[in-house]
Each structure stands twice: as structure tokens, then as C-alpha cells.
Amino acid sequence: MKLSDFLNQSCANLNHAGQLSPLILSIADAGKQIAVLVAKGKLAGVTNKLDSINVQGEAQMQLDISSHDIFIDCLSTTKLVVGAVSEELASPYYFDGYAVDAPYLVCFDPLDGSSNVAFDGVVGSIFSVLPAPLNAERSEAMFLQQGIHQIAAGYVLYGPATMLVITLGAGTHAFTLDPETQVFELTHPDLQIPAHYPEFAINASRQRFWEAPMQQYIADCIAGEEGVRQCNFNMRWMASMVADIHRILMRGGVFLYPKDRQVTDRAGRLRLLYEVNPMSMLIEQAGGKASTGRASVLGLQPTQIHQRVPAILGSIQEVDLIEQYHQR
Template identity: 40%
Template sequence: MSDQTFTQYLLDVQDAARGPQRPPGHDYAHILSAVAVSMKLTASLVSRGPLALSGASRSAGEPGTLQRGLRRLATRTLLERVAGIGRLAAVSIAGDPSIHQISAGLDARYLLLAEALHGSGGLYENQTVGLAFSILERLGGGPCGEADFMQPETRQVCAGIGLYGPSTMLVLTTGHGVDGFTLDRDVGNFVLTHPQMTIPTSSGSFAINPSEARHWPAPTKRYVDECLRGSDGPRGRDFTMRWNASAVIGAFRVLVNGGLFMAPDTGRRVGLWGMPLMHNAAPLAFLAEQAGGAATTGGERILDLVPLSLTQRIPIFFGAVEEVRRIERYVDEHARGLDEGQSYPLFHHRTLFIEP
């Protein structure tokens, strides 16, 4: 039997949406198709790097120039592909306060949230970048405003990530598990290569930004300390710490290798702390749970949150259930003072490493 293409997958999604348990019109396959097409076009842009920019921008040679230029092109590509979809009411783009109105028709039942080029800061170093998106079912009618997007994250009907690297991948859930597709450039279609992905329950890896170690809260320091003490520490086995400054790459690693991705609350509110709830954390949490994992702020399940604004940012821990529950336990024990007096040897010095 030949591999299933994304087109065939969308037909299955559409058939399921029209089943007896779904109301008429509950169909977002056209939106997913547009996202996939925008990914193909964006993959071509990313592969060209500075060559995708105009002469003046290309010759600037600054990291921010490439980042801003390709991010704008990726966002414009996505908006152009979804324009005119009758079932899509509006789009919210990460970092853009505007609501992009698409359709005001009676069939406009859906809202799309997306970050078209996540981790674009790594483009100057030719690193993998990605996409994060989520689809919500709309509650009202007429022109859309920010209030239409302020829904419990459990109302997501679909979420996914994309990766632009050595291969272009689309990973998504429609609420029935997680499937991964790889772009076959020879035929111009995504092909199912990772069916029903599940997060491995046992893993010796975790991801966190070590440059902010001095600002980590005590439960995070405790977790990292125990992992890095390896087989001689309380965990009794060795761990590997990784960091790519990308939640999308971190999410994919968790999906294929297990472990835990952490972006804790450092207590600092300067710059871009934490993770955008609606455009990043919520779709990643949906993927994690559909793949048998979990996602939390440390104290609350992320899918239980009701956003307060389109720009709201939160701490996030997502990955294997066992590791997520461990960090939640450490947070709870710290709140109750049960970890008072505990020592974290790796943090007695200015770095993560003990001097000999």
C-alpha cells in the first residue's frame, strides 16, 4: 500500500467532519490545506535564505534584516493562502495586534492563530525554523475582534507545528492523535511518515535555556540539578541537556525522543519572557496531550487556561507525563515549604558546572 498523502488525509478529515456526530458545516479541511500550501511556499523561501530578499535588504548583511524579511514574507504567504476561505472568519498573527478579517459569512465558523516563522532569529546561522498554528471554532457572528479569540484552550479543534530544516515537516492533531508528514519535493505533496506519534515515556534528555540559570525558580533548579548530577544523583541515571532557543524544535524533539521542554517563569518581565499562550503554548499543549504527554505552567494545565489577551505569555513545561508531574510536584512542594534547606550543588557557583 502506498504512503498516504496529506490530500488523502484531508479527505478523511472532511468525511469525519460530515459524520452523524458533527453538525453541518463543521469542516476546516480547506484551512489546513491552505496552511500546508503556505508551508510549501515558505520552505522554498527559507531554503533560499538571503536570496529570497530584494537586493537592498539582501546586501544589508545584518542578522535582523534576514529575520524580519523572511518573517514578513512567510506571514504574507500564509495570509494570501487563507484569503477567501469562506469558513474562516479571521486570523491572528503572533506579534501583530491586528485581527485579519477573512470572511463574515454565515459559514465562517473558524479562527486561525499562527506564528508563520517561529525561531526566525536562527535564520542568520542557517538553523531550523518553524511554524505553530491553532484553529478555534467561533462562538459568535459578524466582524471578529480580540474577544472572539478569548476562548478556553480546550476549544481548539486542530493544532500543529511545521519545521523547515533538512526536510520540511508538518505535524498536527485534529483531536485524534498526532500525525507527522514530510514534504516530498519530487511530487509536491506532504506524505504521512510519522503516523500516530506518541511521546516516549522514558528519556534521558531535557531542554532549557542555561543562560537564565541564575533566574530560574527553585523547583526548576532542583529538577535541573538532579538531572545533571546523573547516575550519582537522586535520578540514578545520566541526562542530556539541549537548547535551540525554539519551542517548535523542542516540541518535535519531545514528540520523537520524549523528555521535557522547559520555559520557566524567571520573575523577569523585561523583553520577551515566557511563551505566547495562544500562538505557541496552546497548540504545543494540544499536541503534547494528543501524543500521550502533558503540558503545564507548573501549577495549571495549559489547556484549562482562558486567555486574557492575544499577547499573554506564560511559563510552560511540556513533555512526558512522568517528567511533567515531577516538575509539578516540585512546584507544589516549594509552595508549601517542603523543600526548605535543600541544596543544589550545581548552583553554588556562577555556572551550571561544579569546579574540580
């Protein structure tokens, strides 16, 4: 099934009156354009580092800026989006010429894991669609909505194949881009994460800064068959949230970016609105669970547009167990 057919059918069933379909198609188009730039790499000059840094304090690459601009251009054509929050901008971007009753807000990370491009590693784009409050003044407050209010979420993965993974609130579905027709085709309908899979993804170089519950959980996993878990675990880390979450959606396991005591000015590393919330919706719609270790991610009330939180996402039994470690 083509993406357009899937969206028309799904949006009709979800009573979105066809407005969500053109929005998702515009994001898919942005993904196609970014995929071309990623594939060209050094040939297109997009792997060059710039002198500028973004609001996160991170060095920017030309590909970060180009990907952001592509997203903004594609969203603007729909006239359905009032404003957007991007990793690359300190403040929200508001669209000129949007329809008076434009129903959506979009939060996005235009290129997650962009440092991987330098060595031809996997990267991706993440997005979240929120309802636009009626007759609300343009302000950051518009975007400070709990993840449970997301209308849709997804990511585009730029790897050996370009894939679009989305949820409209009724399951998580993956589409593969046919390079000949440039059409996204449904290849993995209704993804389901197994309740348990002996694999975890974590940046082990930060271990000395983790809280005691996470230290103990990882130690118990590493102990293998001889330890309390009585099971051998694998560790994976791609340095790209899109790549690690994609693997978990395809076969299970748990993704961990826990609270880090070295970073005292923020609770976690990953941004709530355009990284953790959309990925959490995808994970939970696939039968998994998303937590900070102490609370449900999708129930968190954001306090600022670039807020960071701990993230524990994946197979439900493992996330439940990690919450128990924190409770103890």
C-alpha cells in the first residue's frame, strides 16, 4: 500500500477529515529531499562543520541547517501549520499565510545524529504533530502540551534504505522508500515490540555519572547467566536515537538515556517535545513502554520548548523492571 492510500484510509477512520494526510505527505517529501543530501554527503558539501552553534550549544553542520530549511519549506506549503519548534531555533517559527483555522503545530529535530554523517553512519529526522489551540496568541505556551495530546508522530531513517515510521494513534507502521518510483510503500504494518528482548542501548561512557538504580540495572544485565537476571544481554549504541529506536521497534530491547548527575542544569540529555515525546508515542503504539524511570513520559507537562528529560523506551517488561529499580 502506498503512503498516500494508507493516510487517506487511516485519516478517514480517525475522523481527521483529510487534513492530516497532506501534512504527513509534506513531511515525507521533506524526508525524500533530505535523503538525497545525506546520500551525496561530501559531494554536496553538507558534511562541513560551521562556525555557528545552535540553541543547544552544539556545533552545527551544513546538513543540520539544510534539513531544517527543507522541513520549514515543506510545512509552509500545506497552510495547515500555525507554528513549529525546531532543534535548530531558540524560539518557535511561525508560518506566514497559514489558514485562519490551521489545526496543527509541529515539533521536529531535522537531523538526529548528524555527527554520524562524517563517517557515513545512520541518521534521521524526528517529528511530532500537536493540535493548535483555537484563537490562541502566538507564544511558546502553545507548544507546551503533554505527549498524550500528540495527533501523530514519526521519524525518517536515512540508512541503507530510507524508511518512514509513523503513528496516527492507531498502531505504528513503517514505510520503505522505493528509489525508482520515489514512493513510500508500507512494508512493516502494525509493528509490535516483544515484551522482553535481552538487548539494551546505552552510552556506556557516561556510566560514572548515572544514578544508582541505573548503575545496578546495567551491572545486573552485564552479569549475564551467572547473575540475578540469568540471561546474557547484548549492548548496542548507534549514537543516533532514530537508529537505536528503529532497531528496538524491529526486534525489541530497551533504549536508555538516563538522568546524568554531571549535567546539573537539566534532567536529561534528550529533548522532550521533538525527541522523547514522538519516540514514546511510536514505542507505546507498538506495545512498548516509555518512562523517565520514575514517571510516564507521555504524561509529563512540558515547561519549556527545549526541555530535556531522561528517556527509557522499549520492551515493556524491561521498562517496568527499570522503574522497579528506581522505586527500590
